[in-house]
Amino acid sequence: MSAAIRFSNLTLGYDRHPAVHHLDGDVETGALLAICGPNGAGKSTLLKGIVGALSPLSGTVSLLRVKTREIAYLPQAADIDRSFPINVFDVVAMGLWKRRGLFGGISGSDEDEIQRAIAAVGLEGFERRTIATLSGGQLQRMLFARLLIQDAAIILLDEPFTAIDSKTTEDLLDLVARWRDEKRTVLAVLHDLDLVRQHFPQTLLLARETIARGRTEDVLTPENLLKARSMIEAFDRQAHACARAA
Numbered sequence: 001m002s003a004a005i006r007f008s009n010l011t012l013g014y015d016r017h018p019a020v021h022h023l024d025g026d027v028e029t030g031a032l033l034a035i036c037g038p039n040g041a042g043k044s045t046l047l048k049g050i051v052g053a054l055s056p057l058s059g060t061v062s063l064l065r066v067k068t069r070e071i072a073y074l075p076q077a078a079d080i081d082r083s084f085p086i087n088v089f090d091v092v093a094m095g096l097w098k099r100r101g102l103f104g105g106i107s108g109s110d111e112d113e114i115q116r117a118i119a120a121v122g123l124e125g126f127e128r129r130t131i132a133t134l135s136g137g138q139l140q141r142m143l144f145a146r147l148l149i150q151d152a153a154i155i156l157l158d159e160p161f162t163a164i165d166s167k168t169t170e171d172l173l174d175l176v177a178r179w180r181d182e183k184r185t186v187l188a189v190l191h192d193l194d195l196v197r198q199h200f201p202q203t204l205l206l207a208r209e210t211i212a213r214g215r216t217e218d219v220l221t222p223e224n225l226l227k228a229r230s231m232i233e234a235f236d237r238q239a240h241a242c243a244r245a246a
């Protein structure tokens, strides 16, 4: 298997304060990789680095044989402005713009594709509903329909199943399995370790730096999880000490 993403001594952060340190290694094409770790471990920061929303403080993240526009990214639900007056059909249609260009227009066959994606996530009949009127689960289904339309080689999901009921989670996990069968590379930030163990063969455990990566059953051991938690707690204590000294 060839690599899709390569990290080389990658450090990412904000205002020159590192949040992810010295990350090395490859993500294989077609991998189904969970990114786990305590709050503040740098998981979302890593996705932002991969998608190019955050430039490295040092080191590199390289996309191999894939262009940035071939990445689809689902941010945390909290990052989405639900007051924006737009309906479900138009949000899903936005998944096309990287393929068609901003002023490309939507053809009849595009409309069919959008309709199929809406049906695939179980939202038929919701096309003209504004996003403010959707439940949390319906909103997430809509965003998965947009990911389907993007037809991306690499798919990044940031806490896709948080606050989503078990039926919706199962339906969306079926789409993730479909992407795996299509040999797309999927990276998902997840907190539910049982779900990771059941559905994600590979895991990267982060605590600002790599604690472990590889087969999920080898990574999510009590020892590694304890180590990750202690590293984050030690870092937080340091940060408080610094703040007091300042």
Ligand SMILES: Nc1ncnc2c1ncn2[C@@H]1O[C@H](COP(=O)(O)OP(=O)(O)OP(=O)(O)O)[C@@H](O)[C@H]1O
Binding pocket: 014, 019, 037, 038, 039, 040, 041, 042, 043, 044, 045, 046
């Ligand atoms: N925009 C930002 N500006 C400054 N610091 C930030 C910013 N976003 C995140 N951070 C900091 O970077 C660190 C890593 O945050 P990140 O959101 O990547 O963690 P996470 O592992 O995704 O956490 P969670 O599980 O809570 O979502 C944290 O200390 C956080 O406070």
